Amino acid sequence: MYRSQKLSLRYFTAAIVLFGVMILFGLLSALYYLYPSMLFNVFNFSTSKILHIDTLVIWLLMAFMGAVYWYLPKELGREIEGMWLAEATFWVFCAVVAVVALVFVFVQYGSASEFSLWFINQGRKYVEAPRWASIGVVAVMLVFAYNVIGTAVKARKMTGIMWVLVLDLIPLLLVYLDAFPAPTNLSVDLYWWWWLVHMWVESTWEVLIGCVMALVLMDVMGTPRRIVEAWLYIEVMLVLGAGILGLGHHYFWIGTPRYWLGIGGFFSALEPLPLLGMVVHSIYDAGMHRMKTANRPAFFWITAEAFGNFIGAGVWGFMMTLPQINLFSHGTQWTVSHGHFAFYGAYVCGVLAVFYVAKQKIAGVDFLDGRAWRWSFALFNFGMVGMVMGLLISGMAQAFYGRAIGGSTLMAFTQASENPWFLAGMYARMGFGVIFALGYVVLVYDLLTAPRRALVAQPAPLEPA
Amino acid sequence: MTPAALIETALLLGVLVLAGGGYGGLYSVGRLRARPALVRAGWVCWVAAFAVALVIAVATPLEAGWKLLVLGSAIVYAVIPPVTWRYLERLHVEAERGR
Numbered sequence: 001m002y003r004s005q006k007l008s009l010r011y012f013t014a015a016i017v018l019f020g021v022m023i024l025f026g027l028l029s030a031l032y033y034l035y036p037s038m039l040f041n042v043f044n045f046s047t048s049k050i051l052h053i054d055t056l057v058i059w060l061l062m063a064f065m066g067a068v069y070w071y072l073p074k075e076l077g078r079e080i081e082g083m084w085l086a087e088a089t090f091w092v093f094c095a096v097v098a099v100v101a102l103v104f105v106f107v108q109y110g111s112a113s114e115f116s117l118w119f120i121n122q123g124r125k126y127v128e129a130p131r132w133a134s135i136g137v138v139a140v141m142l143v144f145a146y147n148v149i150g151t152a153v154k155a156r157k158m159t160g161i162m163w164v165l166v167l168d169l170i171p172l173l174l175v176y177l178d179a180f181p182a183p184t185n186l187s188v189d190l191y192w193w194w195w196l197v198h199m200w201v202e203s204t205w206e207v208l209i210g211c212v213m214a215l216v217l218m219d220v221m222g223t224p225r226r227i228v229e230a231w232l233y234i235e236v237m238l239v240l241g242a243g244i245l246g247l248g249h250h251y252f253w254i255g256t257p258r259y260w261l262g263i264g265g266f267f268s269a270l271e272p273l274p275l276l277g278m279v280v281h282s283i284y285d286a287g288m289h290r291m292k293t294a295n296r297p298a299f300f301w302i303t304a305e306a307f308g309n310f311i312g313a314g315v316w317g318f319m320m321t322l323p324q325i326n327l328f329s330h331g332t333q334w335t336v337s338h339g340h341f342a343f344y345g346a347y348v349c350g351v352l353a354v355f356y357v358a359k360q361k362i363a364g365v366d367f368l369d370g371r372a373w374r375w376s377f378a379l380f381n382f383g384m385v386g387m388v389m390g391l392l393i394s395g396m397a398q399a400f401y402g403r404a405i406g407g408s409t410l411m412a413f414t415q416a417s418e419n420p421w422f423l424a425g426m427y428a429r430m431g432f433g434v435i436f437a438l439g440y441v442v443l444v445y446d447l448l449t450a451p452r453r454a455l456v457a458q459p460a461p462l463e464p465a
Numbered sequence: 466m467t468p469a470a471l472i473e474t475a476l477l478l479g480v481l482v483l484a485g486g487g488y489g490g491l492y493s494v495g496r497l498r499a500r501p502a503l504v505r506a507g508w509v510c511w512v513a514a515f516a517v518a519l520v521i522a523v524a525t526p527l528e529a530g531w532k533l534l535v536l537g538s539a540i541v542y543a544v545i546p547p548v549t550w551r552y553l554e555r556l557h558v559e560a561e562r563g564r
Contacts, residue, residue, distance in 0.1 A: 224560035227553075262530070269534050272482045273541060276489045280549040283493035288557070310486050319479040322531050328471050396472055404468035 001361070002073040004080040004147075009362070010090055011066030012355055016444065018059035018097070023437050025052040030433050033394075033417075033426040047108045050121075050128045051101065056343065057126060057201065058097055063351040064208050065144055068165070070358060071215040072148065076157050081150035082143070089143040096136040100129050117182065124189075126197055127179040134179045141176060145169045160229035161214050164236055168207040175200040187255030194250040203243045209350050210235045213302065216353055220298045221285060231281065235274070242270040249321050253330060261323040268321040272314035282306030295360050297373040297446075301353035304381065308345025316341050316388070328403040333425065334395025341388040352380075355447060363451050372446035379439030386432025394425030466526045474525040477517055481535065484514035485542040492546040507546070515539045 029052050032038055032045040069086070073079055080086060103120060110116030117123075118131045127134065148169060152162055178196040183189045214228040248264025286303050293299040316338040320329040329335065360368040398416045406412020416422055466474070488510035495503030518539035522532040 224557075224563075226560045226563060227556045230556055265531065266534065269531075269538060272485070273538065273545060276485055276542065276545045277549045279486055279489045280493045280546050281553060283490065283497060284550065284553045287494075287497035311483075315479050315482045315486065318482045319475045322478070322527065324466055324527055324531070325471065325475050325478070328466075329475070396475075400468050400472055404466070404471050 002079055003083050004069045004073050004086065005358075005361075007080075007083070007087055007090060008066040008069035009358060011062045011069065012358055014090075014094055014097075015059045015063040015066060015351070016355070016447070018055045018062065020440060020444070021101075022052055022055040022059060023433075023440050025049075025055065027430070027433050027437060028052075030426065030430045034423070034430060036417075043105075044108070047104055051104055053126055054104075054128060055101075060205070060343075060347050060351060062093070063354065064205070064212060067212040067215075067351070067354045068144075068148065068208075070354065071212070071219075072151055074219075075159060075162060075215065076151055076155040078151065078155045080147050081154050082147050085143050086147050089140050092136065093140045096133050096140075100133045103130070104128070122179070122182070124179070124182070124193060126201070127193075129179075131180065134176075137179075138173070138176060141169075141173050145173060159225070161211050161232060164207060164232055165211045168204060168211065171199065171204045172208065175204060190254040191251070191256060194247060194254075198247045198250055199244070203239050203247075206239050206243065206346065207236055209347055212354060213305070213350050216298065216302060216350070216357060217285070219357060220295050220302065220353070221293055223285060234277075238274040242267050242274070246271055249326065252323050252326055265322050269318065271321075272310070272318050275310040275314040278306045279310050294367050295356055296367075296369040297377070298353040298356040298360070298368070300373075300377055301349050301356065304377070305345060305349035305353070308341070308349050308384075310345070312338070312341030312343075312345035312388070316392075328399040329395065332395040332398035332403070333391045333422075334399055337388045337391035337395055340391065341384065344384050352443070359447055359451070365451050368451055370446065370451055372442055372449065376439050376442040376446055379435055379442060381439075383432045383434075383436025383439055387429050387436060390425040390428030390430075390432060392425070393428070394422045397421035397425065470526050474521065474527060477521050477525065478535070481514050481517045481521065481539065484510050484517060485539070488514060488542060489546045493550065496550055511543055514542055 025048050029045060029048045032048065036045075069080065107120055109123075110120040116130075120130055121128050122130060122134070129137070149166055152158055152166065158166075175195055178192050178200070181189075181192065183192070210232050214232045217223040217228050218225060245263055245267040248260045249268040251260035251264055282303050282305075286299075320326055320334055320338060356368065356373070397419050398413075400416075401419050401422075402408065402412045402416030406415060488507045491503050491507030491510055493507075495501065495505075495507055518536050521527065521535050525532075527535070
């Protein structure tokens with residue numbers, strides 16, 4: 001095992017721990033909707049939500065970095081350049097995350113001052129981490145970029161996947177710089193803030209997970225490089241074509257010019273089309289390689305990614321992306337439902353596949369299967385589908401009663417929050433959230449348990465017609 | 466847009482994409498397992514998707530431009546699975562030759 005793969009195991013461990021923290025604060029945040037005065041002025045909903053969302057961003061980022069550190073030596077045939085720096089950075093990253101989390105839990109917020117901005121909370125959704133910590137994230141990203149590019153230069157080797165990865169590092173670094181300005185004009189602030197949320201977390205990450213999945217597909221299913229690279233290029237084209245201007249659906253109601261309604265609606269409406277192509281691709285690959293795979297949990301998570309992405313981003317997204325609908329749905333639990341499903345489908349499923357790739361390597365088994373991962377897979381998917389259905393019902397109740405009937409007044413918002421449909425959806429979200437959390441417990445158990453050493457004869461793959 | 470029309474239109478838009486996905490899924494499984502009945506079931510899904518698009522165009526209060534986009538999307542859904550499938554087959558054949 002390469003030294004960088006040992007580092008990636010540390011990243012995976014940290015990611016799994018933060019995944020648990022994210023679920024914990026997700027459950028706590030869900031409880032506030034049922035018991036609004038819970039922990040009032042002790043530990044408010046806003047802090048719980050910050051911890052839920054920020055840990056989501058950080059655990060996925062750590063998992064992506066771990067995945068790249070895992071596959072980079074294999075792809076380039078040499079150890080990572082600047083390994084000691086990468087190892088030191090990991091501990092710095094963990095320390096930064098721990099300090100920020102402690103500040104969020106115990107200090108929570110400060111006065112409206114530069115000090116608060118730098119050391120307590122930036123107050124910008126998803127990037128609440130104080131500035132010193134944001135600078136730390138930039139430093140981590142710089143080291144990561146140095147590791148990737150430096151290794152490629154030293155190896156004197158560039159594959160198609162590596163080109164995409166290296167080029168993706170540019171926006172990965174640059175767009176995050178959007179975390180720093182604090183304009184006082186809310187429209188200007190939101191205009192650039194959406195670059196961070198949509199371009200960084202959605203578009204740039206989409207390409208990053210595309211690179212990771214390309215490597216996983218070659219590893220787990222033996223898909224030829226030519227095919228995964230062809231699909232990766234197509235994905236990049238689609239991200240550039242539809243994804244970037246799809247950003248416009250966030251600009252509908254923040255005070256930007258009217259033409260964003262047309263641009264955002266049009267390009268967002270195109271987004272389900274490539275996802276349909278991905279569904280076809282996953283079925284083709286599943287059929288071609290299903291019985292060949294030596295890592296069944298990774299294979300199932302890869303397949304779940306294509307379907308989860310299609311339904312979460314495609315179906316759920318298209319329901320609410322046209323401006324006439326979005327006028328009523330934005331900022332409700334409807335959006336939350338879409339966000340949960342899309343993130344789960346696009347990123348979480350893919351990352352879980354990588355965890356199982358690592359597990360197989362550590363365990364040293366030729367064929368990875370078992371019972372626990374099936375339970376985890378079922379609980380995660382059942383829990384997620386239940387949660388997003390609950391959130392959808394609550395969100396539609398908000399849009400219907402609070403926005404369309406009530407006219408978006410504060411009183412209408414309050415009344416919609418007490419509506420039986422809204423509460424029923426929230427109870428469902430809580431219940432299915434617990435099921436999702438059980439899936440996490442089984443996942444951790446499964447990842448920590450040594451698999452049975454079983455060499456199973458693998459039947460021939462199915463041939464396409 | 467009335468409150469009821471809001472929910473109906475949103476659900477129709479979701480069903481449109483879902484039916485498109487059903488078409489892609491059934492078409493692909495049908496081709497994979499050489500079962501024409503599944504491929505036909507896939508086409509039934511596409512017809513359902515197009516019918517939903519027509520309902521959206523006729524019965525919802527969306528603006529004309531969005532209705533045209535929805536109809537156009539439904540038509541494009543028809544070609545994505547067969548074109549993708551052929552492309553994948555060609556890629557695999559070329560990859561096998563290259564080995």
